[in-house]
Amino acid sequence: MLDEVRRRLRVKHYSLRTERAYVGWIRRYILANGKRHPRDMGGPEVEAFLSDLAVRGNVAASTQNQALSALLFLYREVLGIELPWMESVVRAKRPARVPTVLSRDEVQRVLAAMDGRLGLVAALLYGTGMRLMEGLRLRIKDVDFARNEITVRGGKGGKDRRTVLPRSLAEPLLREVERARVLHQADLAAGLGAVWLPHALSRKYPNAARELGWQYVFPAASRSIDPLDGATRRHHVDDAALSRALKRACRAAGIVKPVSAHTLRHSFATHLLESGYDLRTVQELLGHQDVATTQIYTHVLNRGAGGVLSPLDR
Structure with missing residues (x-):
């Protein structure tokens, strides 16, 4: 399945860095759920995975959103599954940051x-x-x-x-x-x-x-x-x-x-x-x-x- 993920990413001209990141998140998602196939999982598993990243992993909002994008790509583009929970998943709010500037x-x-x-x-x-x-x-x-x-x-x-x-x-x-x-x-x-x-x-x-x-x-x-x-x-x-x-x-x-x-x-x-x-x-x-x-x-x-x-x- 991961080979199919890579193939779809390359068909859509995603960068190599994005490909590695998406494959990494999908692999972590599968391992976190006992190696169950994503077809057998849905909204509750995705939300639990993202919540675990934020609570236990303490990741930044941009990291959490990247993981969500990877899972949405998996279900929509690779598995061809449109589930009702996809549109209701709330992305983490990125804090407003002032850029670091050198004099x-x-x-x-x-x-x-x-x-x-x-x-x-x-x-x-x-x-x-x-x-x-x-x-x-x-x-x-x-x-x-x-x-x-x-x-x-x-x-x-x-x-x-x-x-x-x-x-x-x-x-x-x-x-x-x-x-x-x-x-x-x-x-x-x-x-x-x-x-x-x-x-x-x-x-x-x-x-x-x-x-x-x-x-x-x-x-x-x-x-x-x-x-x-x-x-x-x-x-x-x-x-x-x-x-x-x-x-x-x-x-x-x-x-x-x-x-x-x-x-x-x-x-x-x-x-x-x-x-x-x-x-x-x-x-x-x-x-x-x-x-x-x-x-x-x-x-x-x-x-x-x-x-x-x-x-x-x-």
Whole structure:
């Protein structure tokens, strides 16, 4: 049954990370109910499983909602069962959180504590506002040095967008492109060199996977086996390596805030608003569907706690 879950997820073009998460939750759900088949279970078992996660597991609301999404996918898409309790299951309410934002000085200190390719990736995430995987999956063809633009392909929600290419990163990125070209030539000489392409483009354009433009700007140092089809390819840099490098840089810079790669994206948006750019422009650069999502950064515009002068200071 889990193989069928994976097949349905791939048919619907879910990401590999989502596939692993959903399969993991479905497996936990089955084991928690004595390995009973999901067809023999329903609303009470689902609600009991989710309640146990919240009460005994003390998981976050987003984790509980992910488990619910996995079980709904199992019943609807895999087993083809529409049960009346599906629409009545209440999702956990996610608490409103203010994003962690670094000051300009803190960003400078963090980036100064990083070097090499990972330092360049971190600078690119801050300078463009891209998400972590958007930056790591960047293809050579999507970097326009003439127009100082980067085209982000297949962002959140499967949407494309354009963002700014920092002029200060143009030369380092050109060096990375040259490094990727050398690695690609070596892969071609070894009879390989085909990169992963989305949505069956490899069948529609058989030669595209070996073209330089489709290669990653930040390729991995070694080849690996694709878990989806078993082919040997050169993937992009591992996201875990960047996360570790970023944590080391924060310790070296003396920053105690909880910093992740997404914090650089938050800082990008906040600093643009501080510089006077309008909310609509920032929304386009970030790729937010609703401007309400971008409004979480307006705490820097003389609103809220940041725009109030304490009576003690008076």
